[in-house]
Amino acid sequence: MTYSRRTGFPKKQVHLAAGFPGVNHWTVWSDPRSGSQTDFASFVHLAETAERGKFDFFFLAEGLRLREHLGRLHDLDVAGRPNTLTVLAALAAVTERIGLVGTLSSTFNEPYDLARQLATVDHLSDGRAGWNVVTSSDAFHGANFRRGGYLDKADRYTRAAEFVAASRRLWDSWSADALVGDQPTGAFLSDPDIGRYTFGGEHFDIAGRFTVPRSPQGHPVLVQAGDSAEGRDFAARTVDVVFSAHAELEPARSFYADVTRRVVAAGRNPDSVLVLPGAGFVLGDSTSDARDRAREVALAQVGPETARAQLEQVWGAELPDLDPDGPVPAPPTSHDTTIRLGQARHAIDPLAQARRWYDRATTEGLTVRELVIAETTRHTFVGTAAEVAGQIDHAVQTEAADGYILSGHITPTGLDEFVDTVVPELQDRGVFRTEYEGTTLRDHLGLGAPTATTLPTDRTAVSRPTVVGATA
Amino acid sequence: MSSLDPYSVAVALDGAGWHPAAWRFNTVPARSYFTAGHWVDQVRQAERGLLDFVTFEDSLTLQSSNLFTADSRTDQVRGRFDAVLLAARVAPATRHIGLVPTAGVTHSEPFHLSTGLATLDHISGGRAGWKVRVSATPAEAENFGRRTVPQIDERSLQSGAAQELLAELFGEAADAVEVVRRLWDSWEDDAVIRDRSTGRYLDRGKLHPVDFQGSHFSVVGPSITPRPPQGQPLVTALAHSTIPYELAAKGADLVYVTPRDADDARAVVGAVRQAEDRVGRTGARLRIFADLVVFLEDTPERARSRKARFDGADGAELVSDAAVLTDSPTGLVRTLAGFREAGIDGFRLRPGASEADLRAIVTGLVPELQSRGLFRRSYDTGTLRSRLGLSVPANRYAA
Numbered sequence: 001m002t003y004s005r006r007t008g009f010p011k012k013q014v015h016l017a018a019g020f021p022g023v024n025h026w027t028v029w030s031d032p033r034s035g036s037q038t039d040f041a042s043f044v045h046l047a048e049t050a051e052r053g054k055f056d057f058f059f060l061a062e063g064l065r066l067r068e069h070l071g072r073l074h075d076l077d078v079a080g081r082p083n084t085l086t087v088l089a090a091l092a093a094v095t096e097r098i099g100l101v102g103t104l105s106s107t108f109n110e111p112y113d114l115a116r117q118l119a120t121v122d123h124l125s126d127g128r129a130g131w132n133v134v135t136s137s138d139a140f141h142g143a144n145f146r147r148g149g150y151l152d153k154a155d156r157y158t159r160a161a162e163f164v165a166a167s168r169r170l171w172d173s174w175s176a177d178a179l180v181g182d183q184p185t186g187a188f189l190s191d192p193d194i195g196r197y198t199f200g201g202e203h204f205d206i207a208g209r210f211t212v213p214r215s216p217q218g219h220p221v222l223v224q225a226g227d228s229a230e231g232r233d234f235a236a237r238t239v240d241v242v243f244s245a246h247a248e249l250e251p252a253r254s255f256y257a258d259v260t261r262r263v264v265a266a267g268r269n270p271d272s273v274l275v276l277p278g279a280g281f282v283l284g285d286s287t288s289d290a291r292d293r294a295r296e297v298a299l300a301q302v303g304p305e306t307a308r309a310q311l312e313q314v315w316g317a318e319l320p321d322l323d324p325d326g327p328v329p330a331p332p333t334s335h336d337t338t339i340r341l342g343q344a345r346h347a348i349d350p351l352a353q354a355r356r357w358y359d360r361a362t363t364e365g366l367t368v369r370e371l372v373i374a375e376t377t378r379h380t381f382v383g384t385a386a387e388v389a390g391q392i393d394h395a396v397q398t399e400a401a402d403g404y405i406l407s408g409h410i411t412p413t414g415l416d417e418f419v420d421t422v423v424p425e426l427q428d429r430g431v432f433r434t435e436y437e438g439t440t441l442r443d444h445l446g447l448g449a450p451t452a453t454t455l456p457t458d459r460t461a462v463s464r465p466t467v468v469g470a471t472a
Numbered sequence: 473m474s475s476l477d478p479y480s481v482a483v484a485l486d487g488a489g490w491h492p493a494a495w496r497f498n499t500v501p502a503r504s505y506f507t508a509g510h511w512v513d514q515v516r517q518a519e520r521g522l523l524d525f526v527t528f529e530d531s532l533t534l535q536s537s538n539l540f541t542a543d544s545r546t547d548q549v550r551g552r553f554d555a556v557l558l559a560a561r562v563a564p565a566t567r568h569i570g571l572v573p574t575a576g577v578t579h580s581e582p583f584h585l586s587t588g589l590a591t592l593d594h595i596s597g598g599r600a601g602w603k604v605r606v607s608a609t610p611a612e613a614e615n616f617g618r619r620t621v622p623q624i625d626e627r628s629l630q631s632g633a634a635q636e637l638l639a640e641l642f643g644e645a646a647d648a649v650e651v652v653r654r655l656w657d658s659w660e661d662d663a664v665i666r667d668r669s670t671g672r673y674l675d676r677g678k679l680h681p682v683d684f685q686g687s688h689f690s691v692v693g694p695s696i697t698p699r700p701p702q703g704q705p706l707v708t709a710l711a712h713s714t715i716p717y718e719l720a721a722k723g724a725d726l727v728y729v730t731p732r733d734a735d736d737a738r739a740v741v742g743a744v745r746q747a748e749d750r751v752g753r754t755g756a757r758l759r760i761f762a763d764l765v766v767f768l769e770d771t772p773e774r775a776r777s778r779k780a781r782f783d784g785a786d787g788a789e790l791v792s793d794a795a796v797l798t799d800s801p802t803g804l805v806r807t808l809a810g811f812r813e814a815g816i817d818g819f820r821l822r823p824g825a826s827e828a829d830l831r832a833i834v835t836g837l838v839p840e841l842q843s844r845g846l847f848r849r850s851y852d853t854g855t856l857r858s859r860l861g862l863s864v865p866a867n868r869y870a871a
């Protein structure tokens with residue numbers, strides 16, 4: 001988070017990731033250009049485009065249950081996604097340098113399974129794997145899993161922290177020089193106990209032998225997305241990248257400062273954690289052309305029925321008589337959180353949020369649909385390619401972010417124009433790489449060798465020294 | 473199936489091959505077993521041989537020379553990748569061959585297995601299968617810390633307690649296969665409608681909860697992943713005795729068995745067919761594949777002496793659940809014909825060495841079969857299921 005991360009560059013460098021368009025109303029499926037949300041070819045197109053643009057990583061979100069609205073499957077937005085890890089493993093076959101980061105729940109997985117899978121992807125991609133650690137939002141998802149139900153708020157992040165510590169223990173259970181493979185003497189391994197580990201905590205009491213040799217990055221890059229104080233503290237103690245929901249300049253700056261404070265309080269170097277907000281963009285040939293296009297995109301993102309559904313979600317109530325093109329009704333006095341299920345909620349007071357929306361609509365004279373557009377369309381960057389490059393550069397130089405996880409609104413071609421026009425502008429400004437310099441995702445992000453984390457709850461503190469210098 | 477119908481031949485890939493000393497005789501360095509390139513090379517070679525499919529082994533603990541407990545040997549291949557992800561990595565680098573990873577049901581989440589395998593099917597254009605695995609050791613259970621599993625060994629295997637444990641684990645496995653299959657069906661093929669006039673992306677009437685409640689887990693569904701191209705990827709299982717035969721008969725499309733010879737094969741086929749009757753199987757009958765460990769050279773003597781060399785390096789004669797054949801390609805064709813006459817539908821060959829024996833299968837055995845009119849000369853364009861004569865199953869939820 002300072003100017004010193006890369007020597008030789010006077011300006012702080014921008015980091016960019018390509019998010020595959022998600023299952024929410026930001027993704028415009030009704031556009032004639034929009035392609036399949038599940039065909040592998042769509043994933044290949046976006047990953048190849050992002051790699052052509054020298055992006056740091058390709059990113060997949062995940063939701064473990066189809067969303068419901070008013071007790072029925074939500075049918076207005078894109079739905080259906082392939083399995084995150086399986087897509088990343090396959091993308092490793094068609095890309096060479098770009099990082100491959102997936103969102104995976106620490107609540108509905110087990111460390112032994114997931115650590116193996118992530119180490120496998122790290123091997124199969126020659127050191128490009130990353131894991132966005134999420135705790136999943138509620139018990140609704142639990143109905144698809146063995147554990148059922150959910151965890152208390154307080155337990156979510158203690159489990160996540162133990163999960164990561166246990167994973168690191170597993171990744172460290174093979175030393176980098178464990179594999180000897182000496183054919184004449186028959187020494188395949190250097191150590192008869194290879195892979196042996198134990199981890200004992202409140203949530204996990206596990207022991208055994210790990211099956212995957214130390215992977216090229218040692219540990220995959222760790223990312224966190226979660227906005228509560230517990231989530232931010234967990235991120236500050238644990239991860240390499242924070243994926244934030246705060247992209248607009250001022251909220252982004254205060255989030256950045258908040259995370260920096262927590263990172264320092266956790267005893268870590270603030271340069272070792274990157275903050276990347278999720279962002280959308282609309283480009284145009286001129287400033288006004290971009291604004292016109294942004295308006296068209298917004299209208300496509302928020303159709304009348306989506307406007308109603310969004311307001312119902314924020315109001316926490318069914319609004320069958322609502323006219324989406326009419327005035328905003330009075331804010332509710334009670335809130336039903338089950339109106340929309342399966343979508344991450346952020347740590348905000350729902351009644352206060354509804355009042356704020358209502359006040360804005362009243363002050364600015366907005367209809368329901370206009371209000372939903374104003375509040376939910378995430379057009380962080382709007383302008384010509386040069387203007388958008390300038391906005392990104394400015395935000396990164398002024399401590400609003402270290403870069404962005406960008407999602408287009410068209411699958412899978414929504415990033416093409418950005419890569420073709422904005423990336424060269426960023427490169428001209430000297431703030432974005434023109435070639436990959438390293439081979440691993442840790443290299444792209446300027447991260448050093450991974451370290452083990454030891455938790456106060458862990459009864460089986462590290463038995464084996466951390467292996468460093470294994471980034472092949 | 474008559475003995476003149478084309479043969480089905482699959483290859484089981486694992487590490488350096490199925491002889492524990494094979495790694496010492498391959499030309500590639502040991503490190504390569506942990507690179508994508510090695511696996512892509514292996515599968516492409518199998519694809520050049522027009523084989524039906526390859527399987528990838530996996531388990532939730534380190535390999536051991538002892539079937540039931542861990543060992544501390546340092547002179548054999550140890551370490552494996554997650555097999556579903558390995559198959560996914562290979563899929564874009566191949567075009568025709570079926571990809572059948574092993575995945576365990578005892579500790580993993582049926583929901584994740586279902587989406588992972590469906591995705592492998594999407595990525596590969598309908599070439600995915602699944603080799604279902606039950607984890608019956610305490611070593612595997614301890615990696616999850618959620619249940620205790622008593623230690624079974626050769627002596628206690630037939631005891632009441634051991635058989636009860638196996639019945640429970642295989643019962644749970646049958647539940648897992650059922651859930652996975654329901655989840656695959658939980659989206660009808662035309663559930664995505666993209667109806668601009670109504671603003672609806674989905675026809676929610678074409679998505680179905682699976683509402684499974686079992687004694688070990690419950691899953692509501694529907695899946696988060698649309699129905700895979702094959703409808704149901706090929707489900708397979710290795711089975712050596714009655715309880716696993718019944719799991720296969722209940723849940724699988726194809727079973728791997730381990731007959732010692734053609735006579736034994738007749739008995740095994742009979743036992744599998746009885747298991748099908750006992751569980752009341754409907755629909756296509758199980759495809760029965762014989763697992764055979766093969767060492768192939770120009771002459772049986774050379775094959776025997778290579779295996780002896782491997783045995784010498786390992787310090788013991790190869791022990792396997794499957795029959796071990798040292799032969800020439802012509803000799804092997806004769807042996808396979810005998811198995812076919814005993815009712816075996818196809819073969820899963822386990823190469824003794826991943827280099828020498830896979831090469832011999834592709835350049836020796838396959839041409840021998842082709843010259844007798846017993847093996848394809850090119851791939852057709854269908855899915856893995858269709859290659860094995862299995863149709864796309866009707867969706868259980870479709871009206």
Ligand SMILES: Cc1cc2nc3c(=O)[nH]c(=O)nc-3n(C[C@H](O)[C@H](O)[C@H](O)COP(=O)(O)O)c2cc1C
Pocket residue numbers: 060061062063064103105133134135136137225226227228229230231232243244245278344345346347
């Ligand atoms: C920017 C952002 C992206 C997120 N993406 C996902 C996701 O893809 N899948 C998921 O299950 N949760 C996602 N979450 C939810 C969080 O991981 C977390 O479960 C949720 O926010 C509740 O945690 P909190 O109370 O710390 O916010 C996301 C959260 C944020 C802020």
